[in-house]
Amino acid sequence: MKPMMILAAAGVALTLAACDSKEAQNVEDAYDNRADAIDNQADQLEQASDHMNGAAEDRAENAVDRLENRADAVRNMGDEKADAIDAAK
Numbered sequence: 766m767k768p769m770m771i772l773a774a775a776g777v778a779l780t781l782a783a784c785d786s787k788e789a790q791n792v793e794d795a796y797d798n799r800a801d802a803i804d805n806q807a808d809q810l811e812q813a814s815d816h817m818n819g820a821a822e823d824r825a826e827n828a829v830d831r832l833e834n835r836a837d838a839v840r841n842m843g844d845e846k847a848d849a850i851d852a853a854k
Contacts, residue, residue, distance in 0.1 A: 786854060789847035796843020800836040807832035 785793065807829045814825035 785847060786851055789850040792850060793843045793847040796839055796846070800839040800843070803832055803836035803839060807836065 810825055810832065811829045814822050814829065817825055
């Protein structure tokens, strides 16, 4: 049963992706690229925090969380802008 659910979810995702206009997809891709760059910064900081201890490690981990939240917000903003472009057509 689980493989069927995965296939169904993938089918829905592909169907929704096909609804995006080229312009909307370009906007979404641009925001995804920005979010990926932020995620990369978070990954680098997380690796650096592995060599820290105490308060420095805590501050670094908090900064990683903030970066990851920012990346999620950028992705969501891109999705919303792409949806708005499609809705306007």
